Amino acid sequence: MAGVRQFDEDSAFEQALEVFRAKGYRATSMLDLAKSTGVQRGSLYNAYGDKEEIFSRVFERYADRFVADARVALNKAGLREALVEFFVFAIRSITQGSPARGCLSTKIAVEIASESPRQQELVKKMLDELEDVLVGVLQSPEARAQLVIPPRQAARIIVTMTRGIAVMERVYSDPKRLRQTASALIDTMVRPG
Template sequence: MAGVRQFDEDSAFAQALEVFWRKGFRATSMLDLAEATGVQRGSLYNAYGDKEEIFVRVFERYAERFIASARQALKKPDVRDALTAFFTFAIGSIMQGTPARGCLSTKTASEIDPDSPRLREALQNMLDELEAALLSVLDTPEARTRLAIPAAQAAKLVVTMTRGIAVMERVYGDTKALKQTASALVDALVPKV
């Protein structure tokens, strides 16, 4: 039947995600995606057009799950506990795999072409949603009384720190140091009483 996909999109996207994570956007070819997914290149082209479209669709699904998990980690009654749980989640996420997979969004951001507005937009959407998740926890009456800086600045700082942590993991691979750095930021943002 024309127009009906003859493959399981969820499974194909899960396999494509692993390829993009391992090789990066730029180094991944349509042949890599076809081999990983078990879907012929022609079928991938017919269904999605090009590699960028596949990546954007895969990344949006990944980002949705990541943000949901970040929101779950932030569900703590105390703002310090929420930030600590968030950083534990974020560090755990980039340390997954053997060797550690790192951070897909940071990896992609470092290699996107300025002429790739769709990739930039996908990354911006994820980071904006992550910032909004943090702001929902930091911009409460209780949290605002404890924060050393305004909630919006704190949310931006935390998102920026997660990108820096991802880079430091790639360079040093030291989980203990990453946790100590995150803990120092929590202490600076929400001083102990």
């Protein structure tokens, strides 16, 4: 039947995500996507038009899931515990796999965001949503009493640290070092209990 996709889009997008994570945007070809998804190139072109459209849809799903998982990680009783759990989640997300898969949003921000307004907006939207989730946690009266800086400023520093951690993971491949760095940041932002 014309117009009906003959493949499982969820499965295809998961496979495409792994290719973009492994190769980045530029080095990923439509042939790579066809091979990984098991969907003919022609079918991918007919369904989505081009690689950028596939990437955009895949990235939106990735970003939504990442922000939702961050929200769950931050759902702890105490501020320090919430931030520790958040960084555990962030570090685990970039160190999974063999070799470690890294951070797709940071990879895209560095690789091509300045060349593609659409992709820059996708990354910006994800980071803004992550910042808003953090602000939601940091602006409670209990959290404000423990923070040494205003909630929005703290959230921006934390989001920036997640990007720095992603870069340092690529250089050192040492999750323990990343956790120690995150812990040091928490110590500088949160007053001792």
